[in-house]
Amino acid sequence: MDQIRGFRFLGQAETCRVLLLMTLVVAFILGLQYFELTPISTGTLGNGTVPGFIESNNITKSDENEMFLAPQEATSEFRPGNSTTEVLKSYEHKFVNNSPKAYGQSRGNETASPHHPLQPKKHESSTKKPPLVVISITQMNNMLVKRHSGPNNSLAPRWGSNVDRELRDARNKIKNAALVKKDDTLYAPLYHNLSIFKRSYELMEQTLKVYIYSDGDRPIFHQPEAIMEGVYASEGWFMKLMETSHRFLTKDPTKAHLFYLAFSSRILQQKLYVRDSHSRRNLVKYLRDYIDLIVSSYPFWNRTRGSDHFFTACHDWAPAETRGPYMNCIRSLCNADVGIDFVVGKDVSLPETKISAAQNPNGNVGGNRPSKRTILAFFAGNMHGYVRPILLNHWSSSPEPDMKIFNRINHKSYIRFMKQSRFCVCAKGYEVNSPRVVESVLYGCVPVIISDNFVPPFLEVLDWESFAVFVSEKEIPNLRKILISIPLRRYVEMHKRVLKVQKHFMWHDGEPVRDHEPGNPQSHVTNKQQD
Numbered sequence: 001m002d003q004i005r006g007f008r009f010l011g012q013a014e015t016c017r018v019l020l021l022m023t024l025v026v027a028f029i030l031g032l033q034y035f036e037l038t039p040i041s042t043g044t045l046g047n048g049t050v051p052g053f054i055e056s057n058n059i060t061k062s063d064e065n066e067m068f069l070a071p072q073e074a075t076s077e078f079r080p081g082n083s084t085t086e087v088l089k090s091y092e093h094k095f096v097n098n099s100p101k102a103y104g105q106s107r108g109n110e111t112a113s114p115h116h117p118l119q120p121k122k123h124e125s126s127t128k129k130p131p132l133v134v135i136s137i138t139q140m141n142n143m144l145v146k147r148h149s150g151p152n153n154s155l156a157p158r159w160g161s162n163v164d165r166e167l168r169d170a171r172n173k174i175k176n177a178a179l180v181k182k183d184d185t186l187y188a189p190l191y192h193n194l195s196i197f198k199r200s201y202e203l204m205e206q207t208l209k210v211y212i213y214s215d216g217d218r219p220i221f222h223q224p225e226a227i228m229e230g231v232y233a234s235e236g237w238f239m240k241l242m243e244t245s246h247r248f249l250t251k252d253p254t255k256a257h258l259f260y261l262a263f264s265s266r267i268l269q270q271k272l273y274v275r276d277s278h279s280r281r282n283l284v285k286y287l288r289d290y291i292d293l294i295v296s297s298y299p300f301w302n303r304t305r306g307s308d309h310f311f312t313a314c315h316d317w318a319p320a321e322t323r324g325p326y327m328n329c330i331r332s333l334c335n336a337d338v339g340i341d342f343v344v345g346k347d348v349s350l351p352e353t354k355i356s357a358a359q360n361p362n363g364n365v366g367g368n369r370p371s372k373r374t375i376l377a378f379f380a381g382n383m384h385g386y387v388r389p390i391l392l393n394h395w396s397s398s399p400e401p402d403m404k405i406f407n408r409i410n411h412k413s414y415i416r417f418m419k420q421s422r423f424c425v426c427a428k429g430y431e432v433n434s435p436r437v438v439e440s441v442l443y444g445c446v447p448v449i450i451s452d453n454f455v456p457p458f459l460e461v462l463d464w465e466s467f468a469v470f471v472s473e474k475e476i477p478n479l480r481k482i483l484i485s486i487p488l489r490r491y492v493e494m495h496k497r498v499l500k501v502q503k504h505f506m507w508h509d510g511e512p513v514r515d516h517e518p519g520n521p522q523s524h525v526t527n528k529q530q531d
């Protein structure tokens with residue numbers, strides 16, 4: 001009996017870890033240092049600069065990706081005959097219970113260890129075709145609740161540590177959080193549960209400690225300066241803020257709740273991918289060798305089989321590169337696709353922020369007030385993936401003047417449309433994620449996410465359905481009908497919420513700043529409405 005209770009607590013401790021990381025990520029972008037800025041005229045993408053164009057995916061998500069066939073990837077567990085609900089029932093992340101021995105044996109086997117019921121068949125890139133199973137945002141929220149309230153969803157640590165008790169305590173305090181109905185700086189409707197968010201945030205500030213392994217060679221490891229701009233910049237910004245954090249870092253790994261593997265998936269790709277090789281094998285090997293080093297040099301990985309280890313990775317390939325032993329880690333990914341192997345409740349969706357100039361990471365925040373937003377829906381972008389051509393087929397030559405659905409347009413017009421539209425369509429490209437989600441939020445445009453199985457950023461904390469519209473890919477023909485059916489009153493409230501959520505999507509230099517701290521003119525954002 002006692003043993004069972006013990007297991008239960010450990011399970012809860014794991015959940016707490018996830019929650020703490022989540023809010024840790026939120027911490028870095030919570031609050032805003034607002035600068036008056038000139039409009040962006042160029043976008044720096046990957047290694048190139050694309051003057052006047054917004055299409056962020058052009059270079060970095062290049063054809064080498066589209067062509068990709070990595071035979072070593074993806075286990076085949078998908079059963080097409082099963083309905084979504086059936087598959088959902090069987091959806092359950094299993095930690096790789098790599099006893100040291102099993103871990104050794106799994107070396108060299110390139111298939112992902114946990115069998116994921118939604119994973120596509122071997123050799124099949126999930127991005128070329130619509131997914132066979134679609135998980136709605138409501139279902140994702142349910143998965144989250146289930147996982148966080150479930151009694152046992154983690155591996156028991158092999159041996160105890162003081163941090164286990166601290167995590168258990170934190171978990172209990174979060175569960176018993178004092179009821180907060182209203183808050184001066186946090187707008188309650190945005191969050192799943194304001195009381196829980198506030199309490200976990202406080203506890204994070206008071207107790208969370210992160211250890212960063214100093215191992216790993218530059219520039220792939222520990223060199224955030226190399227990745228502060230472009231569409232993958234989020235991983236660089238997180239790394240920089242984490243590595244310079246006074247509050248959260250500890251030099252004593254026995255005091256750490258989380259262990260950070262500080263690599264850049266983008267630099268990994270730039271340095272090791274052999275052009276036209278269509279193989280990620282050496283990238284995967286590089287990361288595996290790193291884990292081998294960590295496993296053999298420190299006891300911490302073995303204690304929890306890596307489940308208190310995390311990394312952030314924004315490159316499209318990161319999910320595929322971090323299977324195998326990494327599947328136990330908290331994987332914070334921009335390419336957060338629940339239809340591949342993203343585990344809701346364990347993994348964390350990292351916002352993809354396209355940063356044109358590192359001195360001004362948030363760009364030219366602002367946009368029209370609702371009455372001055374005369375365009376119903378806006379989209380512009382290259383024809384990457386299968387969704388965008390469908391979108392353009394239906395809407396680019398629509399007689400309805402309030403539908404502005406384009407192929408690629410110039411950057412200036414793109415920003416203007418974002419600021420003048422009610423709804424901004426964030427359609428899947430090659431992968432589920434798109435920098436448009438963050439752009440829409442920062443320009444005050446209600447995001448319309450057309451990307452089946454995309455897990456939106458900070459799902460753990462934010463109630464996405466309260467400020468964004470989710471349209472399934474097969475509903476593209478009904479897009480206008482869906483949008484005009486949203487009553488004006490509801491739209492105005494959604495717009496307000498988008499403005500209120502902006503602060504969670506901004507990066508700023510230095511230590512995390514709480515938005516109610518003095519000197520942080522948060523209100524400028526909302527006042528900055530253009531007429």
Ligand SMILES: *[C@@H]1O[C@H](CO)[C@@H](O)[C@H](O)[C@H]1NC(C)=O
Pocket residue numbers: 006007008010011152153154155156
């Ligand atoms: C969860 O359950 C499994 C099997 O029922 C058990 O082996 C494992 O130790 C449990 N883990 C925790 C953390 O309770």
Ligand SMILES: *[C@@H]1O[C@H](CO)[C@@H](O)[C@H](O)[C@H]1NC(C)=O
Pocket residue numbers: 047048
């Ligand atoms: C960008 O990268 C490509 C291929 O990696 C290379 O051929 C090209 O010279 C680079 N361009 C610049 C401006 O560095």
Ligand SMILES: *[C@@H]1O[C@H](CO)[C@@H](O)[C@H](O)[C@H]1NC(C)=O
Pocket residue numbers: 050053058059062063
């Ligand atoms: C975008 O990509 C296409 C195809 O890869 C290339 O031909 C074109 O030059 C790129 N555009 C820019 C602005 O780099």
Ligand SMILES: *[C@@H]1O[C@H](CO)[C@@H](O)[C@H](O)[C@H]1NC(C)=O
Pocket residue numbers: 079080081082086087090
């Ligand atoms: C559907 O899933 C269940 C449970 O995982 C499995 O037993 C069954 O064989 C599947 N059905 C088909 C048609 O694949």
Ligand SMILES: *[C@@H]1O[C@H](CO)[C@@H](O)[C@H](O)[C@H]1NC(C)=O
Pocket residue numbers: 099100101103104295296297298299302
């Ligand atoms: C962790 O387990 C692996 C596999 O048994 C072993 O090779 C390694 O030495 C262990 N690490 C430490 C630090 O003991």
Ligand SMILES: *[C@@H]1O[C@H](CO)[C@@H](O)[C@H](O)[C@H]1NC(C)=O
Pocket residue numbers: 108109110111
């Ligand atoms: C790799 O793992 C798969 C699935 O567990 C197994 O069928 C296969 O035999 C393994 N291959 C090697 C080389 O161990």
Ligand SMILES: *[C@@H]1O[C@H](CO)[C@@H](O)[C@H](O)[C@H]1NC(C)=O
Pocket residue numbers: 174175176177178179192193194195196
């Ligand atoms: C939020 O969480 C607190 C603490 O667990 C709980 O008392 C409260 O009922 C929850 N509120 C909502 C709206 O779920």
